[in-house]
Amino acid sequence: xxxxxxxxxxxxxxxxxxxxxxxxxxxxxxxxxxxxxxxxxxxxxxxxxxxxxxxxxxxxxxxxxxxxxxxxxxxxxxxxxxxxxxxxxxxxxx
Amino acid sequence: xxxxxxxxxxxxxxxxxxxxxxxxxxxxxxxxxxxxxxxxxxxxxxxxxxxxxxxxxxxxxxxxxxxxxxxxxxxxxxxxxxxxxxxxxxxxxxxxxxxxxxxxxxxxxxxxxxxxxxxxxxxxxxxxxxxxxxxxxxxxxxxxxxxxxxxxxxxxxxxxxxxxxxxxxxxxxxxxxxxxxxxxxxxxxxxxxxxxxxxxxxxxxxxxxxxxxxxxxxxxxxxxxxxxxxxxxxxxxxxxxxxxxxxxxxxxxxxxxxxxxxxxxxxxxxxxxxxxxxxxxxxxxxxxxxxxxxxxxxxxxxxxxxxxxxxxxxxxxxxxxxxxxxxxxxxxxxxxxxxxxxxxxxxxxxxxxxxxxxxxxxxxxxxxxxxxxxxxxxxxxxxxxxxxxxxxxxxxxxxxxxxxxxxxxxxxxxxxxxxxxxxxxxxxxxxxxxxxxxxxxxxxxxxxxxxxxxxxxxxxxxxxxxxxxxxxxxxxxxxxxxxxxxxxxxxxxxxxxxxxxxxxxxxxxxxxxxxxxxxxxxxxxxxxxxxxxxxxxxxxxxxxxxxxxxxxxxxxxxxxxxxxxxxxxxxxxxxxxxxxxxxxxxxxxxxxxxxxxxxxxxxxxxxxxxxxxxxxxxxxxxxxxxxxxxxxxxxxxxxxxxxxxxxxxxxxxxxxxxxxxxxxxxxxxxxxxxxxxxxxxxxxx
Numbered sequence: 143x144x145x146x147x148x149x150x151x152x153x154x155x156x157x158x159x160x161x162x163x164x165x166x167x168x169x170x171x172x173x174x175x176x177x178x179x180x181x182x183x184x185x186x187x188x189x190x191x192x193x194x195x196x197x198x199x200x201x202x203x204x205x206x207x208x209x210x211x212x213x214x215x216x217x218x219x220x221x222x223x224x225x226x227x228x229x230x231x232x233x234x235x236x
Numbered sequence: 237x238x239x240x241x242x243x244x245x246x247x248x249x250x251x252x253x254x255x256x257x258x259x260x261x262x263x264x265x266x267x268x269x270x271x272x273x274x275x276x277x278x279x280x281x282x283x284x285x286x287x288x289x290x291x292x293x294x295x296x297x298x299x300x301x302x303x304x305x306x307x308x309x310x311x312x313x314x315x316x317x318x319x320x321x322x323x324x325x326x327x328x329x330x331x332x333x334x335x336x337x338x339x340x341x342x343x344x345x346x347x348x349x350x351x352x353x354x355x356x357x358x359x360x361x362x363x364x365x366x367x368x369x370x371x372x373x374x375x376x377x378x379x380x381x382x383x384x385x386x387x388x389x390x391x392x393x394x395x396x397x398x399x400x401x402x403x404x405x406x407x408x409x410x411x412x413x414x415x416x417x418x419x420x421x422x423x424x425x426x427x428x429x430x431x432x433x434x435x436x437x438x439x440x441x442x443x444x445x446x447x448x449x450x451x452x453x454x455x456x457x458x459x460x461x462x463x464x465x466x467x468x469x470x471x472x473x474x475x476x477x478x479x480x481x482x483x484x485x486x487x488x489x490x491x492x493x494x495x496x497x498x499x500x501x502x503x504x505x506x507x508x509x510x511x512x513x514x515x516x517x518x519x520x521x522x523x524x525x526x527x528x529x530x531x532x533x534x535x536x537x538x539x540x541x542x543x544x545x546x547x548x549x550x551x552x553x554x555x556x557x558x559x560x561x562x563x564x565x566x567x568x569x570x571x572x573x574x575x576x577x578x579x580x581x582x583x584x585x586x587x588x589x590x591x592x593x594x595x596x597x598x599x600x601x602x603x604x605x606x607x608x609x610x611x612x613x614x615x616x617x618x619x620x621x622x623x624x625x626x627x628x629x630x631x632x633x634x635x636x637x638x639x640x641x642x643x644x645x646x647x648x649x650x651x652x653x654x655x656x657x658x659x660x661x662x663x664x665x666x667x668x669x670x671x672x673x674x675x676x677x678x679x680x681x682x683x684x685x686x687x688x689x690x691x692x693x694x695x696x697x698x699x700x701x702x703x704x705x706x707x708x709x710x711x712x713x714x715x716x717x718x719x720x721x722x723x724x725x726x727x728x729x730x731x732x733x734x735x736x737x738x739x740x741x742x743x744x745x746x747x748x749x750x751x752x753x754x755x756x757x758x759x760x761x762x763x764x765x766x767x768x769x770x771x772x773x774x775x776x777x778x779x780x781x782x783x784x785x786x787x788x789x790x791x792x793x794x795x796x797x798x799x800x801x802x803x804x805x806x807x808x809x810x811x812x813x814x815x816x817x818x819x820x821x822x823x824x825x826x827x828x829x830x831x832x833x834x835x836x837x838x839x840x841x842x843x844x845x846x847x848x849x850x851x852x853x854x855x856x857x858x859x860x861x862x863x864x865x866x867x868x869x870x871x872x873x874x875x876x877x878x879x880x881x882x883x884x885x886x887x888x889x890x891x892x893x894x895x896x897x898x899x900x901x902x903x904x905x906x907x908x909x910x911x912x913x914x915x916x917x918x919x920x921x
Binding site: 199201202207213214218 | 815
């Protein structure tokens, strides 16, 4: 029987995808942490080199990337705090 | 001493001559290197056998077969291999002449393809017998690996991506030397430039087995379009596409298997390069950035021609248009409008292909060609690119039969990974042999288009092209090994990713060790998917996990790391699962969206494309529309139909995308036809 990955992966947490020597990653991690605190969400960091397969299952191959649940909202870019907050709210429907 | 019998020999020189056993002696010594006494002994033995047959005439091939038996009786197997004849039974030749073959969907049944098919049989046998050691030939024949394009193994490399600037700057020698054909100088006007582009691809095809591509097609030609009206530009677009669709000359009567990469205007990666201008002139002050309008107009014109189809309303199958999706395009005026036009073509014919540079792992000058080859240039490629002759391709593809490995591993993970490594080593050996063959053919002057001089180097550089290791049936491997198919659980999906990453790691390790480019590719498996599944059912019986209909023997494996075509899962779930594999397949990947007969709104399809590009890792994909063309009333309709919905005629031809290209369904092999029936189409209405 087919299980839905979407259901399994849709958790109310922010995942920030980083890797070593990525210039924008520290800033992305800090930003995601601030927005997670504001919205009361859990934050998880995934190093895409160390956890390549986990990142691929999120369809992430570039950094910094940010996902909410299973939905990647930022890919290989650094948004502003306002942009990130709005994107997260839109995904969570709040 | 020469002895003669009364029997006459019908020789392969088309003469009838008296039997002369010394000829057997001489040929045995010359062709097999046996000792003269052994040769004489065999010749006497053969003469006795022929005498006993009491025939008036025998043919030279029959004499040779009798000699082969005598060699085997003496345990001289290696000598027999060198002495034997290549060819095919009269019955098979008759079938090819009267009915043709369905092994390659591009082959029409016509005199040229009959010649090709007969020659293919001989050269396939030659490759297995003479080029490859027995264990590798047997690995192919048993179905552990699949060596692609065996008919060309002894004579030519696989596929190539050309740089049109080089031909525009230096002119064209279609035979590579100018000795057998006329030599053209650099094109001075647009019409000639477009014809040179077409002829360069056709000429190259005679030296290659697979696809021929031109990157930045509309950009490199843009300087030639300066001052032309849009109507004039469209006429040129039409001329090129018709040339490529109508030159029915390549590889024994086929159109050239060709691709062009289309850009929206001039991308920044090439904007500052000095443009090759009419007459092959270059001036530092004139760069491609100066021809943005012409490049855009040409992109639009080409797309409009694809959208209109041919004179009777059928789509153009070649050259395959690859549209590159770049982040910078979204900032350019008119991009949305252009992409809606492209998607009108998607909706009508499914013709366009998309190369996704938004996924974050493909470099700026990546290109797509052939069935799915996507190549990321390395540092030296960039140098070639700047110098005006960026060229590379794939030397050879060998596919690993993944389900077979699962049957042999019997649930043991360690064994499974060991076997993957073993099979990859087999593939590597095959490709290394191929590299030596191509090198030798170049030295022998047998690949003249490839030995043309480019700044002191040959046009084709064996060490610069990629060595492609493909795979088929990851889905069935997972089912056999883990009990679940790729789409059935996150853990099966994860295990599948570990398998392909393991393969990629091995290829990367080899690249570091050898300084050569070993890549993992999603094999198109047009015939391999059917052949390998059929062999596995024969070898493993019910243990074999195959798709299709086991009772009739029409079975196939799922291509590469695709989800089963009939899997009942939402489109985006399929694309997320399949997309995860694309960054691991650095030698080529492709995803399919089967549209069936639906004709959705082009704007909505452009939205879907944008979503695929930004939300998944799919690097290259196409939407496939099934189509039926009525020969009686000349109308085209969506779907695979037995009769025309307009006039009821049964005289119809169906078209769909077999793997990485469109073709008549009639030419498909049984496995692919079955897959066509099984495909789960997405409902867009």
